[in-house]
Amino acid sequence: MSSDCIFCKIARGEIPSRKVYEDEEILAFHDIHPWAPVHFLMVPKAHIASLAHVSEVHQPLLGRMLAMAPKLALQEGCQPYPQGGHRVVINTGAHGGQEVQHLHIHVMGGPRPWLKG
Ligand code: 5GP
Numbered sequence: 082m083s084s085d086c087i088f089c090k091i092a093r094g095e096i097p098s099r100k101v102y103e104d105e106e107i108l109a110f111h112d113i114h115p116w117a118p119v120h121f122l123m124v125p126k127a128h129i130a131s132l133a134h135v136s137e138v139h140q141p142l143l144g145r146m147l148a149m150a151p152k153l154a155l156q157e158g159c160q161p162y163p164q165g166g167h168r169v170v171i172n173t174g175a176h177g178g179q180e181v182q183h184l185h186i187h188v189m190g191g192p193r194p195w196l197k198g
């Protein structure tokens with residue numbers, strides 16, 4: 082846990098969020114500035130700064146997060162594959178467009194046009 086990290090604060094419940102899913106290791110919540118009709122973020126509750134900081138010990142956690150993304154996307158109103166579907170994005174580092182330094186998976190969907198992406 083990192084004391085001044087905004088997503089750690091959200092994971093601890095110190096900053097409110099619109100929750101999509103929560104278990105011991107993972108929190109999913111709606112993005113505060115959605116680019117698409119459905120746009121939520123999935124984060125590990127433990128502080129991992131970025132995808133570039135992931136190691137072998139994180140593989141089960143990341144596998145679980147990725148496998149969960151399509152299920153949560155449907156739950157949040159994305160249409161099923163293949164006519165619907167969704168986009169999964171992990172911005173990493175400055176050139177990757179990462180603004181919050183706590184690993185997060187963007188899940189976006191719903192009818193186009195979108196604001197971005
Ligand atoms: P990044 O550019 O790092 O991949 O994306 C960070 C995302 O976090 C942005 O889409 C931004 O809107 C979202 N975000 C930043 N601060 C907050 C917050 O306090 N609450 C929520 N729900 N989303 C946030």
Ligand code: ZN
Pocket residue numbers: 082083086087088089090127128129182183
């Ligand atoms: Zn953090």
